[in-house]
Amino acid sequence: MSEFVFKLPDLGEGMVEVEIVEWHVKPGDIVAEGDPIADVMTDKANVEVPAPVSGTVLRTSGEPGDLVAVGAELIAFETSQPTAAEPIQTDAAPLPPRPLSVQAKSAPLPGQTSAPGTKVVTSPAIRRLAKEAGIDLSKMVGTGPRGRILRTDLDAAIAGKPHAAPTSTGVGHIEEIKVIGVRRIIAKRMQASKREIPHFAYVEEIDITALESLRVRLNDNRGAHQPSLTYLPFIALALIRALAEFPQCNAHFDPENGVLKRYERVHLGIATQTADGLKVAVVHNASARNLWELAAEIARIAEAARDNTASHYELTGSTFTITSLGRIGGIVTTPVINAPEVGIIAVNKAVKRPMVIDDLVTVRLMMNLSSCFDHRFVDGFDAASMIQCLKAYLEEPATIFIE
Numbered sequence: 001m002s003e004f005v006f007k008l009p010d011l012g013e014g015m016v017e018v019e020i021v022e023w024h025v026k027p028g029d030i031v032a033e034g035d036p037i038a039d040v041m042t043d044k045a046n047v048e049v050p051a052p053v054s055g056t057v058l059r060t061s062g063e064p065g066d067l068v069a070v071g072a073e074l075i076a077f078e079t080s081q082p083t084a085a086e087p088i089q090t091d092a093a094p095l096p097p098r099p100l101s102v103q104a105k106s107a108p109l110p111g112q113t114s115a116p117g118t119k120v121v122t123s124p125a126i127r128r129l130a131k132e133a134g135i136d137l138s139k140m141v142g143t144g145p146r147g148r149i150l151r152t153d154l155d156a157a158i159a160g161k162p163h164a165a166p167t168s169t170g171v172g173h174i175e176e177i178k179v180i181g182v183r184r185i186i187a188k189r190m191q192a193s194k195r196e197i198p199h200f201a202y203v204e205e206i207d208i209t210a211l212e213s214l215r216v217r218l219n220d221n222r223g224a225h226q227p228s229l230t231y232l233p234f235i236a237l238a239l240i241r242a243l244a245e246f247p248q249c250n251a252h253f254d255p256e257n258g259v260l261k262r263y264e265r266v267h268l269g270i271a272t273q274t275a276d277g278l279k280v281a282v283v284h285n286a287s288a289r290n291l292w293e294l295a296a297e298i299a300r301i302a303e304a305a306r307d308n309t310a311s312h313y314e315l316t317g318s319t320f321t322i323t324s325l326g327r328i329g330g331i332v333t334t335p336v337i338n339a340p341e342v343g344i345i346a347v348n349k350a351v352k353r354p355m356v357i358d359d360l361v362t363v364r365l366m367m368n369l370s371s372c373f374d375h376r377f378v379d380g381f382d383a384a385s386m387i388q389c390l391k392a393y394l395e396e397p398a399t400i401f402i403e
Contacts, residue, residue: 004077006052008040008068015042017069020062021181022127025075029057037075040068041181045312055079065180122149123308129275132177133158151275182276193339196255200375201334204387208350209365211397218291226292231367232270232324233295235347238393238400240266240287243320246386249378250319252340260342260377269318269338270298272305280338281305282318291401322347333370342374343383345390 008018021039025031031051038049038060055077062068120127120137126149130137135157142149179187208231215229222228243250243266251262268286272279281301286294304310321338324347335346348368355364369390373383393400 002079003058004053004055004079005073006075006077008070008072008074010070011040011042011047015070017067018042018047019180019184020064020066020068021046022064023060025051025057025060027057027059031055031057031077041185043185045315046308049074051077053077053079065178065184120149121147123275126151126154126275128181130154130157182274182279186277189339190336193336197337197339198375199334199337199372200378200380200383201370201372202380202383202387203332203368203370204391206367206369206391206394207355207364208367208394211394212350212365214397222292227295227299229291229295231347231350232298232322233291234397234400235345235369235390235394236268236283236286236294236298236322237291238390238397239320239322239345240268241393241400242386242390244287245389246382248382249343249373249386251342251377252319253342253374253377254340263319265319267317267319269321269341270302271321271323271335271338272302274306274308276308279305279310279315280318280321281310282314282316284313284317320344325349331368335370335372337372337374342377343386344372345387346370 011018018040021041023038024035025037031037031054033051033054035051036048037051037057040047040049058076058078060075061073068074120140121142121144122137127137133154135154137149137154140149140153140157141147143153144150211231211234215231215234219229247262247264250266251260253260265285266287268283269280270283272281281304283289283294283297283301286297289297301310301314304314318338318341320341321344323333323335323344325333327349329347329349331348333346333348335344337344346369348370350365350367352363353366354361355366356362357364369387371383371387
């Protein structure tokens with residue numbers, strides 16, 4: 001028998017540390033090589049860490065929310081054969097981050113509870129929410145494929161759980177939630193963005209009456225393989241056209257080297273609300289796609305972000321971001337720039353309002369677009385001009401399709 005110490009390997013992207021999201025094993029557990037032992041999070045993605053050897057867990061390092069440095073001990077095993085206490089080595093590049101998915105050795109069929117010792121099949125977000133709610137997932141029946149526990153299953157379990165008795169303190173019950181995982185990264189990035197970037201905000205109202213007419217017409221005549229069109233793909237296509245005229249807005253700032261990188265192609269970030277928090281899914285090379293392709297890809301990557309299957313590539317590399325709250329989008333918002341980008345646009349809700357056109361009052365469908373730019377590199381005149389260009393495209397939507 002010998003001890004094998006597994007040190008955290010470099011997971012790519014030049015990372016120096018990761019956050020422990022969840023342990024799947026504890027001291028005394030017997031694992032086989034390749035079994036998932038922990039979920040960790042880099043600054044870019046969730047990563048599932050497999051067991052490098054077969055053996056018995058002797059000890060683990062850190063609790064969920066703790067940071068572990070590359071090269072530091074992550075876990076130790078007792079193995080049946082002598083093994084050098086070194087981290088996993090690969091012949092290729094460092095292990096790339098990949099979407100987190102826990103695979104059970106033997107998943108229960110729908111209608112069955114998990115057998116003793118069988119790993120629960122679900123996402124890290126549901127595990128965290130269940131832990132916070134005091135729900136034992138091993139006693140639940142999943143309705144997803146192979147017995148996977150879905151968010152709807154957890155919501156039903158929480159709804160059926162008796163509420164805890166109120167405390168007798170004068171301030172009432174206080175729930176303490178440790179800020180870890182995606183929420184910690186969001187907090188870190190938002191704080192850095194607002195601290196380091198001088199935001200310049202600009203809001204403009206858009207008459208989308210003609211755009212709505214075109215959208216309805218195209219949806220009524222779309223093919224069976226074509227997605228239903230929302231406003232978002234039209235705004236995305238118009239934005240791509242506008243950015244071609246204002247390349248200073250389609251850029252990244254590299255503070256370490258003091259370099260502003262302007263991109264010819266638009267890699268469009270779509271801010272997507274998920275159970276874990278806000279993620280930016282990316283339509284790579286959006287400037288090479290037509291309206292229908294944009295609509296399909298926006299829907300695909302947004303769903304991948306929500307169900308935690310998006311790859312590292314699909315969550316990185318955007319050059320300009322759109323964020324939208326849909327029907328609850330309000331009148332004005334002040335979006336936070338997704339660094340290292342230099343601009344962002346927020347879509348507010350569409351409402352019918354009386355407008356004066358040719359000295360006559362008429363009802364028009366109006367939408368406000370709220371934008372923020374990095375005032376270090378985008379002058380107020382250029383920011384306003386870009387939004388006015390976008391406005392012109394959206395108010396005369398036929399011009400969007402003229403190359």
